[in-house]
Amino acid sequence: MSSRVRHWREAATVLLAAGGGGGGSSSSRFDYKVLLLRRSPRSAFLPSAHVFPGGVVDAADFSADWLHLLPPEGPLPLLLPPLRAGAGRAPLFAAERPELGTALPADVAFRICAIRETFEEAGVLLLVEAGEVASTSSAQGPARLLAPERLPPGPELAEWRRRVQRQPAAFLQLCRHLSCVPNLWALHEWSNWLTPVGRAGRGGRRYDTAFYLCCLGHGGPPEASHDRGEVTACQWSSPLEAIELFKSQDIWIAPPQFYELCRLYNFSSLHDLHRFGSERAVEGCERWMPVILVASDGHIQLLPGDELYPDDPDLTGERKPILTSNKKIEDLMKEARKLHRIVARDLHNVTVCVNIQPKYKHVNPLVVDSKVGNNADCNSRL
Numbered sequence: 001m002s003s004r005v006r007h008w009r010e011a012a013t014v015l016l017a018a019g020g021g022g023g024g025s026s027s028s029r030f031d032y033k034v035l036l037l038r039r040s041p042r043s044a045f046l047p048s049a050h051v052f053p054g055g056v057v058d059a060a061d062f063s064a065d066w067l068h069l070l071p072p073e074g075p076l077p078l079l080l081p082p083l084r085a086g087a088g089r090a091p092l093f094a095a096e097r098p099e100l101g102t103a104l105p106a107d108v109a110f111r112i113c114a115i116r117e118t119f120e121e122a123g124v125l126l127l128v129e130a131g132e133v134a135s136t137s138s139a140q141g142p143a144r145l146l147a148p149e150r151l152p153p154g155p156e157l158a159e160w161r162r163r164v165q166r167q168p169a170a171f172l173q174l175c176r177h178l179s180c181v182p183n184l185w186a187l188h189e190w191s192n193w194l195t196p197v198g199r200a201g202r203g204g205r206r207y208d209t210a211f212y213l214c215c216l217g218h219g220g221p222p223e224a225s226h227d228r229g230e231v232t233a234c235q236w237s238s239p240l241e242a243i244e245l246f247k248s249q250d251i252w253i254a255p256p257q258f259y260e261l262c263r264l265y266n267f268s269s270l271h272d273l274h275r276f277g278s279e280r281a282v283e284g285c286e287r288w289m290p291v292i293l294v295a296s297d298g299h300i301q302l303l304p305g306d307e308l309y310p311d312d313p314d315l316t317g318e319r320k321p322i323l324t325s326n327k328k329i330e331d332l333m334k335e336a337r338k339l340h341r342i343v344a345r346d347l348h349n350v351t352v353c354v355n356i357q358p359k360y361k362h363v364n365p366l367v368v369d370s371k372v373g374n375n376a377d378c379n380s381r382l
């Protein structure tokens with residue numbers, strides 16, 4: 001078994017942004033909201049944290065049976081826009097998976113996983129009519145959901161949801177039943193995070209997670225309902241609202257999700273976010289594993305490009321997964337010139353500090369904190 005599978009599980013998650021309802025408050029800087037789910041306090045990983053919908057990839061997501069659910073225009077995978085030559089390729093997209101036999105390309109399977117998990121956890125179905133795939137283009141703007149009359153009645157859909165939760169292969173049956181396909185084209189590769197060794201959950205749970213962006217226009221955020229199990233609450237919030245709820249200690253957001261919300265903060269319009277995300281996606285991305293540096297008064301999660309990020313990070317935790325310093329965070333910040341780090345002074349006092357050029361035509365997070373007096377080197381702040 002490869003180290004990839006032994007040391008962590010592979011997963012996919014989606015930054016689901018929705019707007020277009022016309023009912024947004026005029027005082028808000030944002031015309032869209034993002035879906036966050038609260039994990040169960042009983043979860044073995046990130047209990048009670050707010051996260052984007054997502055979860056572990058299943059063999060059913062890679063099933064060649066998806067190929068028989070073809071839109072008439074041709075094989076599903078061929079319809080995804082190719083990456084630009086020289087684009088970044090995170091290992092989870094490039095890995096060979098001989099154990100799965102003839103399987104879908106990982107790029108397709110991880111999208112199916114993210115879409116299936118969004119249905120399981122939030123009841124939101126990101127599908128498109130099989131017959132409409134050819135005319136589905138991200139150039140047309142944010143995606144649309146199926147018309148409500150195309151969905152089964154509520155109780156029947158709820159039963160499908162339970163079936164998919166029990167057995168991920170039922171998701172393909174649901175798509176077949178509805179003559180629809182997962183809307184792979186609405187998801188845009190955004191980033192890839194690997195849980196730091198020192199932050200593994202119970203039983204050593206770590207995740208190599210593909211993050212996708214999906215923008216939904218028309219009709220406002222769809223109704224999301226939690227599953228009363230793995231997920232105990234759902235909420236649509238603007239990036240600012242989510243960050244403020246975190247700062248006020250009403251919710252707790254894990255560092256990767258916090259970083260991504262600070263990136264979304266650059267975009268006040270759903271259309272701009274969609275255009276940026278769909279055009280940037282052809283550049284691909286690289287995998288980021290934060291490396292923890294424990295200081296005397298808090299900790300820093302170093303990211304690639306930071307001058308303290310190790311040349312050869314310990315991916316598996318067999319050498320030196322956690323760095324320590326007897327210095328204070330303030331000193332570690334003053335001494336550094338190249339910054340790409342998440343600074344945690346305590347659980348809710350977290351700041352992203354970055355002054356390096358982002359790779360793959362990405363955008364840096366904005367620092368959403370007027371109280372970051374210590375962080376004189378952060379490039380951007382509100």
Ligand SMILES: CC(C)(COP(=O)(O)OP(=O)(O)OC[C@H]1O[C@@H](n2cnc3c(N)ncnc32)[C@H](O)[C@@H]1OP(=O)(O)O)[C@@H](O)C(=O)NCCC(=O)NCCSC(=O)CCC(=O)O
Nearest residue numbers: 011013040042051054055056195199207209229230254255
């Ligand atoms: C973690 C993932 C990948 C999603 O993983 P999930 O655990 O949700 O996977 P899943 O397949 O959706 O979940 C199924 C899990 O839910 C459990 N489950 C099902 N029903 C349940 C119920 N009623 N109550 C409690 N748990 C339930 C199942 O047993 C299973 O757990 P089991 O199979 O597990 O038993 C994602 O949320 C994510 O966004 N990851 C981002 C990358 C990352 O690693 N971020 C955190 C970095 S950590 C970090 O930085 C630490 C922060 C810090 O301290 O500084």
Ligand SMILES: [Mg+2]
Nearest residue numbers: 054055056121
């Ligand atoms: Mg999950």
